[in-house]
Amino acid sequence: MRHERNFAEGREENGLPAERERPVPVLEVRNLKVSYSASGPQILKGIDFAVDGDDFCAVIGPSGAGKSTLIRCVNRLVEASDGDIILFGQDVRKLNGGELRRMRRRIGMIFQEFNLVNRMSVMDNVLSGRLGYTGAFRSLFKVFPREDIERALELLERVGLQDHVDKRADELSGGQRQRVGIARALMQKPEILLLDEPTSALDPKISRDVMRLIKELAREFRVPVLCNIHDVQLALETCNRIIGLQDGYKKFDGPAEGMRKQDLDEIYAMEVL
Amino acid sequence: MVAAVGLQGAPYLSYVERKRRRRVNNWVIAACIAVVLGWCIWDTVMVDTDWARMGGALGIIGTLERFFWIDWGLVPSLIVPALETMMMATLGTLLGCVFSLPVAWFGAYNVTPNRYIFYPLGRFLMVLSRSIHEIIWALLFVGAVGLGALPGILAVAMRSVGFISKITAEAIENIDPKPVEAIRAVGGNQFQVMYYGILPQILPVVIGTIIFEWDINIRRSAIMGLVGAGGLGLVFFRQMAMFNYGGVTLVVLAVLVLIAIGEVISHYARKAVI
Amino acid sequence: MTAISADGHMPAPVRRWSRYKHPRSTIRFAVLIAVLAFLSWSIAFLNIDLYRIIGAFPRLWEILATRYFPPDIDYVLDDSFLHSVLRTIEMSLLGGFFGVVLAIPLAWMAARNITISRRIAYPLGRFAIMGSRSIHETIWTILFVTVLGFGMLAGTLALTVFCVGFAGKLFADELEAIDMGPVEALRSVGASNLQVFQYAVLPQIRVAFTGIAIYTWDVAFRAATVVGFFGGGGMGWYLKRTTQQLENTRVAAILLTIIVLVLLAELASGWLRHRIAKMR
Numbered sequence: 001m002r003h004e005r006n007f008a009e010g011r012e013e014n015g016l017p018a019e020r021e022r023p024v025p026v027l028e029v030r031n032l033k034v035s036y037s038a039s040g041p042q043i044l045k046g047i048d049f050a051v052d053g054d055d056f057c058a059v060i061g062p063s064g065a066g067k068s069t070l071i072r073c074v075n076r077l078v079e080a081s082d083g084d085i086i087l088f089g090q091d092v093r094k095l096n097g098g099e100l101r102r103m104r105r106r107i108g109m110i111f112q113e114f115n116l117v118n119r120m121s122v123m124d125n126v127l128s129g130r131l132g133y134t135g136a137f138r139s140l141f142k143v144f145p146r147e148d149i150e151r152a153l154e155l156l157e158r159v160g161l162q163d164h165v166d167k168r169a170d171e172l173s174g175g176q177r178q179r180v181g182i183a184r185a186l187m188q189k190p191e192i193l194l195l196d197e198p199t200s201a202l203d204p205k206i207s208r209d210v211m212r213l214i215k216e217l218a219r220e221f222r223v224p225v226l227c228n229i230h231d232v233q234l235a236l237e238t239c240n241r242i243i244g245l246q247d248g249y250k251k252f253d254g255p256a257e258g259m260r261k262q263d264l265d266e267i268y269a270m271e272v273l
Numbered sequence: 274m275v276a277a278v279g280l281q282g283a284p285y286l287s288y289v290e291r292k293r294r295r296r297v298n299n300w301v302i303a304a305c306i307a308v309v310l311g312w313c314i315w316d317t318v319m320v321d322t323d324w325a326r327m328g329g330a331l332g333i334i335g336t337l338e339r340f341f342w343i344d345w346g347l348v349p350s351l352i353v354p355a356l357e358t359m360m361m362a363t364l365g366t367l368l369g370c371v372f373s374l375p376v377a378w379f380g381a382y383n384v385t386p387n388r389y390i391f392y393p394l395g396r397f398l399m400v401l402s403r404s405i406h407e408i409i410w411a412l413l414f415v416g417a418v419g420l421g422a423l424p425g426i427l428a429v430a431m432r433s434v435g436f437i438s439k440i441t442a443e444a445i446e447n448i449d450p451k452p453v454e455a456i457r458a459v460g461g462n463q464f465q466v467m468y469y470g471i472l473p474q475i476l477p478v479v480i481g482t483i484i485f486e487w488d489i490n491i492r493r494s495a496i497m498g499l500v501g502a503g504g505l506g507l508v509f510f511r512q513m514a515m516f517n518y519g520g521v522t523l524v525v526l527a528v529l530v531l532i533a534i535g536e537v538i539s540h541y542a543r544k545a546v547i
Numbered sequence: 548m549t550a551i552s553a554d555g556h557m558p559a560p561v562r563r564w565s566r567y568k569h570p571r572s573t574i575r576f577a578v579l580i581a582v583l584a585f586l587s588w589s590i591a592f593l594n595i596d597l598y599r600i601i602g603a604f605p606r607l608w609e610i611l612a613t614r615y616f617p618p619d620i621d622y623v624l625d626d627s628f629l630h631s632v633l634r635t636i637e638m639s640l641l642g643g644f645f646g647v648v649l650a651i652p653l654a655w656m657a658a659r660n661i662t663i664s665r666r667i668a669y670p671l672g673r674f675a676i677m678g679s680r681s682i683h684e685t686i687w688t689i690l691f692v693t694v695l696g697f698g699m700l701a702g703t704l705a706l707t708v709f710c711v712g713f714a715g716k717l718f719a720d721e722l723e724a725i726d727m728g729p730v731e732a733l734r735s736v737g738a739s740n741l742q743v744f745q746y747a748v749l750p751q752i753r754v755a756f757t758g759i760a761i762y763t764w765d766v767a768f769r770a771a772t773v774v775g776f777f778g779g780g781g782m783g784w785y786l787k788r789t790t791q792q793l794e795n796t797r798v799a800a801i802l803l804t805i806i807v808l809v810l811l812a813e814l815a816s817g818w819l820r821h822r823i824a825k826m827r
Binding site for chain 2: 644772777
């Protein structure tokens with residue numbers, strides 16, 4: 001399995017002793033701090049957590065708690081100011097340009113606003129998930145390898161968009177666009193999926209369908225998921241692990257079943273006030 | 274009752290007062306404009322014009338009349354120059370687009386390679402290109418590369434750079450950053466980010482601008498012959514030198530026909546793109 | 548429906564997809580090939596040496612550096628030249644003013660949504676604006692010089708016609724984009740065409756029109772610097788004389804003056820337009 005191979009590589013690089021009994025987490029975050037400017041307020045004030053190979057982990061919390069920042073730090077769309085982010089055994093913060101690109105292509109990301117290129121076709125949007133593996137010549141003329149095209153068609157069928165392959169992305173409805181986003185992320189054959197509020201631009205019914213689809217696919221491809229979600233009910237339904245953030249601090253970390261009313265009250269204390 | 278009138282009265286008066294002031298203001302502005310214009314007319318038209326040589330109304334009508342005897346016999350010899358003009362406009366626009374690429378890249382604040390050196394340079398090139406009239410560009414290039422169509426093409430290209438690159442740079446500055454973020458997140462390199470994230474977003478605007486500029490460039494290349502760069506302008510110049518005013522009118526009509534053709538083509542091209 | 552197995556291996560049925568979609572892509576390719584053919588035919592027909600394009604800029608630089616340098620600044624500080632600069636500005640003001648004044652009724656006729664009559668006024672207004680736009684300002688200058696003789700009258704009239712075309716197009720576009728609600732409201736209370744224009748249209752476009760008028764002056768000034776080249780008066784005439792007598796350092800000085808003045812005009816008009824846009 002891919003993950004285990006990667007952990008093994010990571011272990012060798014870090015010179016860690018091989019532990020057989022406890023699996024090394026896919027992602028480990030230690031003492032993460034983020035502030036957007038040197039003098040500005042800290043968004044994250046020292047977060048520690050780990051994501052294991054079979055986790056579907058939700059980050060919940062009131063708006064402004066730093067959920068989105070946390071997710072974006074993992075693939076460095078936002079630069080952290082302090083702490084370690086160990087992904088597949090490598091410290092993401094220490095990667096240079098090329099290494100970061102190679103790391104990013106192993107990370108699938110699904111966005112709140114879908115982030116599709118509206119004027120491109122659905123097919124091209126899905127294929128753009130392979131750009132990290134595509135050379136300059138192929139990407140200039142948009143000639144993707146046959147396997148990529150076949151995989152894109154498979155995935156589009158899997159998310160139920162087989163009839164919209166050649167439509168332009170802006171002709172689709174919100175739910176359909178997010179399915180294109182899912183297909184694009186899975187095109188990368190990701191080893192971890194980051195979801196940044198994947199449902200908050202969708203209505204409740206479609207949100208549930210989309211989350212169910214993501215969960216199904218994540219289980220099928222055995223991809224761990226780190227997800228940030230506004231809707232607590234939806235998080236408890238879909239995820240097996242919950243991390244609660246409040247004002248830059250971690251307030252809760254544990255299995256979804258273990259979450260009690262008072263934990264929620266504590267996380268959302270700011271909003272109650 | 275009295276109180277009510279008082280309450281309504283104060284704002285009413287101030288409204289009248291404001292209106293009066295605005296009216297006075299407008300009159301002052303109008304008077305200034307009138308004085309300036311009057312002086313301009315006196316200084317330029319009255320003093321400078323050689324009224325005696327114009328020869329009165331009859332003389333003017335006499336000259337105008339000669340323009341109306343259109344020299345239709347000239348039509349066959351206009352076809353090649355018209356084609357040349359069209360080609361000059363097209364090649365000039367194409368070359369202008371090529372030159373615009375780096376200028377737009379430098380002059381767009383969010384993608385410029387360096388905000389302190391390249392950004393001002395790009396902006397400066399845009400202004401420079403637009404502020405020099407195409408006749409002057411043509412004069413400079415005739416000096417540099419000699420007579421022929423090439424200086425005309427270069428002049429048209431240089432004049433187009435400013436507008437194309439300005440609109441392109443503005444389009445780049447106004448793109449939606451979210452798809453760009455997505456391409457970066459899948460591990461795309463700088464080129465892929467530009468090609469897949471930025472280009473599709475700005476393409477309709479850029480192509481619309483290029484078509485618009487091509488349309489303008491047809492009328493620009495129609496005069497390039499006046500300073501030695503071939504095309505319809507050269508025929509115009511020759512007919513003028515021979516005092517064959519009927520031929521001059523025909524050349525003007527030919528320019529109108531070319532513009533009309535260009536208008537039709539650009540209408541369809543625009544529809545195909547957007 | 549077949550699922551992709553976890554290790555990424557793709558099972559049997561091969562799905563077909565091609566970027567090439569028959570009618571659309573074929574037409575697109577045909578058009579592309581036609582355009583490329585026209586371009587290469589143009590290059591061959593006009594006998595253009597591609598190396599000379601690349602060589603043109605070093606050559607231009609060399610000529611500027613050797614023959615045109617140093618610019619004869621004293622020449623442009625001469626009284627008669629400065630007077631010609633003043634007259635160029637006057638010409639652009641006159642041309643811009645009369646052009647804009649004439650352009651407003653023409654644009655009113657040529658705006659499809661509020662034109663007086665679609666049968667007669669609309670094509671007439673369109674034709675007048677298109678006609679004055681299509682002919683380059685230098686051709687107008689030459690025509691007016693032929694009829695009226697050398698001097699600023701011809702230059703001013705040429706600039707006026709140019710501004711009618713330039714401002715008329717922009718005005719008409721602006722008019723076609725107005726909110727038709729007030730127009731319909733006024734028409735429904737029985738207002739005349741002129742009243743509709745004054746009370747429903749004018750308030751919507753006043754600021755935009757002022758901005759366009761200033762921009763028109765800016766462009767007219769740019770054109771005014773060269774109408775003299777063809778006998779229309781102003782500083783262009785000095786440019787013509789020095790070019791013909793090959794007084795290159797003087798040409799350089801005049802060109803520099805033109806560039807500086809045009810930049811100043813652009814700055815001034817940009818500043819004014821900015822202020823007016825804020826008044827909206």
